[in-house]
Amino acid sequence: MKIVSAIKRVPGDIKERLQGRFRDAEFYFCHGIEEADRYLAEADIFLTYGEDLTPERIRKAENLKWIMVMSAGMDRMPFNEIAERDILVTNVRGIHAKPMAEYAISMLLQVSRQAKILIEQEKNHTWNRRPVMTEISGGTMVLLSTGAIAQEVARLAKAFQMRTLGVSKSGRKKPYFDETYTIDDFEQALSQGDFIVAALPSTEETVHLLKPEHFQLMKEDAIFLNMGRGDLVETDVLLNAVRNSEIRHAVLDVMEEEPLPAGHALWDEEQITITPHLSGISPHYVPRAFELFEENLEVYVSGSGDMMNTIDPKRGY
Amino acid sequence: MKIVSAIKRVPGDIKERLQGRFRDAEFYFCHGIEEADRYLAEADIFLTYGEDLTPERIRKAENLKWIMVMSAGMDRMPFNEIAERDILVTNVRGIHAKPMAEYAISMLLQVSRQAKILIEQEKNHTWNRRPVMTEISGGTMVLLSTGAIAQEVARLAKAFQMRTLGVSKSGRKKPYFDETYTIDDFEQALSQGDFIVAALPSTEETVHLLKPEHFQLMKEDAIFLNMGRGDLVETDVLLNAVRNSEIRHAVLDVMEEEPLPAGHALWDEEQITITPHLSGISPHYVPRAFELFEENLEVYVSGSGDMMNTIDPKRGY
Incomplete structure (x- = not known):
């Protein structure tokens, strides 16, 4: 052989x-x-x-x-x-479940704990304890997908004592999810999330699934994170959502245009964090x-x- | 009443x-x-x-x-x-257990996943997937202390499938620790740690407990994190340890001099991350x-x- x-x-x-x-x-x-x-x-x-x-x-x-x-x-x-x-x-x-779950938790902590501001303060030798940090523990996480990657994120989220809501085509129950929803009634889930984490593949049903009205449904202090596929949401929809303060922050490991070219509006938006499609690298x-x-x-x-x-x-x- | x-x-x-x-x-x-x-x-x-x-x-x-x-x-x-x-x-x-445990996990992820470099790349509009990220999952964490705060860190570490070694005066077994050591034989634990997390109070026994030889015992790619008291280790011992590459990185929420004055050597050391004593703020x-x-x-x-x-x-x- x-x-x-x-x-x-x-x-x-x-x-x-x-x-x-x-x-x-x-x-x-x-x-x-x-x-x-x-x-x-x-x-x-x-x-x-x-x-x-x-x-x-x-x-x-x-x-x-x-x-x-x-x-x-x-x-x-x-x-x-x-x-x-x-x-x-x-x-x-x-195989990507573990690094991607670490990525998701890491980035939610980074945004919630104001890492960018703290790193900037360090650079400037500024001892300032006032940046307001929030905890991720005890929050509600909405996962778009209930597959292997989403389950691993949900498993870690449970360790942080979060409530986990999963969204899938079938809405079938899956391990580590407190509740599951179908794509037809996922608006109910979206409005509850402190953290909305998308790990969907690109399919006919998921392309541009998230519309302006979905961001309007989200909590004003929600953090949205996409590490699935960039075509889940149009760039302008995302930009409008953060510019209108419909959500607190968007973390994007994937976007419509990759590699994201220098000068693109997403790079400089203060309430958006870009990583270069590396959540699965290990x-x-x-x-x-x-x-x-x-x-x-x-x-x-x-x-x-x-x-x-x-x-x-x-x-x- | x-x-x-x-x-x-x-x-x-x-x-x-x-x-x-x-x-x-x-x-x-x-x-x-x-x-x-x-x-x-x-x-x-x-x-x-x-x-x-x-x-x-x-x-x-x-x-x-x-x-x-x-x-x-x-x-x-x-x-x-x-x-x-x-x-x-x-x-x-x-009461500090939850925010401090989040702080510890957050900072270990920040260092392991090269957040400072990625944030700098974002600022410069650079799409570069080459920064080498390591995972925290599956590593070994050594906790100096097995008290309430250390137990909460260890609980989260177990969710990341880490091995957890605790060090305390008595060496008594505690929840979420795979092994416990007394302060007299803690060198054995130190040399195994990918992450060394200190959450000790300041007592006669803990002042300057960590000496140069302890850092020499640690793995070269270990991350040391102190969120207990700054007098656990002298500033120069820390500076030498990172400058001699005895460890990969030190994360300090506490230090001998607080607030750390502008111009202090700790601020600019590339392999040291300073936060202004905020791990317990919530x-x-x-x-x-x-x-x-x-x-x-x-x-x-x-x-x-x-x-x-x-x-x-x-x-x-």
């Missing part, structure tokens, strides 16, 4: 652990797709970030039985060719992805148990 | 709630001690921040049976006079203090149950 990886810079200890544990397999750890191309024709299993797989490569990899996508987004996967050959696909769905990404792969490989080799995060190539998720 | 309060700006809803619940009591809500002085001679119960009580005032308050100190520090209380008259004293010990302080008072008053009036946070005037704590 030949396992070909196109993942760059795999740490040595991970390679050794895999080779030690799966002695019957031959591993080819390649530095990117060009190097991996050489081994693709014989590969049984291929590890990729999913952006480099073309229909040609799928045809060339005639032994291929399983593609492990070390990413959660799979927009560029040639699913038609994969489905025809009935190749198994798994991904690392959920130094633990590659180790965590390989842990998922390793567990799946054990199932694949032993034939017992269920593989995690399998994807239906016909549906693409 | 006459209840005199010297606490300024008590919210109206708190006054109404107390008067509604304890109809046999006469409440005098005064704006500070000067106004309260008028009623002190008849007071059965006196509410104070504890800084304005002189021996003369204790003598004047000849009916006084109970002093509720709406503060945790009681350095200026005339305990001799209070002990002579056998006046009951209670305080709001533990907009919920007064409501929380009155909630504690209210529960104690219920016990006092009904004669059933135990009062919380009673102080032995002979020992002062």
Whole structure:
């Protein structure tokens, strides 16, 4: 069995652990797709970030039985060719939950505790205890999404003794949520939130889901945070909401235009904080992805148990 | 029964709630001690921040049976006079736990996630995803103290899936700590910490407890945070520790000299973050203090149950 990886810079200890544990397999750890191309024709299993797989490569990899996508987004996967050959696909769905939940809590604390002002005071050698800090503990958090990432945020929010309201298509109950709402009646939830955290993918239903009237429904001192997709809300709707003081602050890790160009109005708006789409970045990404792969490989080799995060190539998720 | 309060700006809803619940009591809500002085001679119960009580005032308050100190520090209380008259004293010990725990988590996230750099990038309209962020989840936290504040920090740390090591005089086991150490063997704990959080009071044993060798024991990428008392460590010891890269960063809410004067070396040290002794400040302080008072008053009036946070005037704590 030949396992070909196109993942760059795999740490040595991970390679050794895999080779030690799966002695019957031959591993080819390649530095990117060009190097991996050489081994693709014989590969049984291929590890990729999913952006480099073309229909040609799928045809060339005639032994291929399983593609492990070390990413959660799979927009560029040639699913038609994969489905025809009935190749198994798994991904690392959920891997962003931990860093993104830390991001959300971190940014809500940063805004609530006036970090920008305190850092400015430090720079100016100013000892001033008057900036009014609020606590996040005991507040109400509304999460747009009840998926893996939103659940991890809600779990931390519960540790801060918050009330957690989740919004999803089905409104089905999910762990760590005190209440759940469907997208059809989510206005009820919005008006209760001290913190509105969006972690939605971009779909037909979510594009421009948030309209001016939704921000008008929110509390005046609510903090809105978007770390899902930028097309959830139009830039002008956001700018108007903070300029009209409909909300206290907006934290945006994603926006309609990325990278946000220098000079864009969002950068300088005092009640908006911009981060460059980094909520999911983690130094633990590659180790965590390989842990998922390793567990799946054990199932694949032993034939017992269920593989995690399998994807239906016909549906693409 | 006459209840005199010297606490300024008590919210109206708190006054109404107390008067509604304890109809046999006469409440005098005064704006500070000067106004309260008028009623002190008849007071059965006196509410104070504890800084304005002189021996003369204790003598004047000849009916006084109970002093509720709406503060945790009681350095200026005339305990001799209070002990002579056998006046009951209670305080709001533990009230700082929630804001201080939020402060600690907030600052550890701020440093780990490079907030200063990201805020600077935002100011310069720079879209740059390369600043290396680390996660706090899964790390090891060493807490100097296992008291109420430290326990609340440890509780949140457990939600971030950290290992929590506590250091106290006795080394006794406490909730939310995976391991506890005595001050005599705390070096063992120090060397394991990704985060070293100090929340110790100033006592004979804690003054200059942390010496240069302790910082040398710490991990090179450890973050040290002090929100207890500034005399835990000499300023020069701290400056040397960060300048010699013995630790990654120091977060100081307390220091030897407060307020820290402009021009002091601590302000400009890149690997030190200064906040102006505000970790315990909370907009919920007064409501929380009155909630504690209210529960104690219920016990006092009904004669059933135990009062919380009673102080032995002979020992002062």
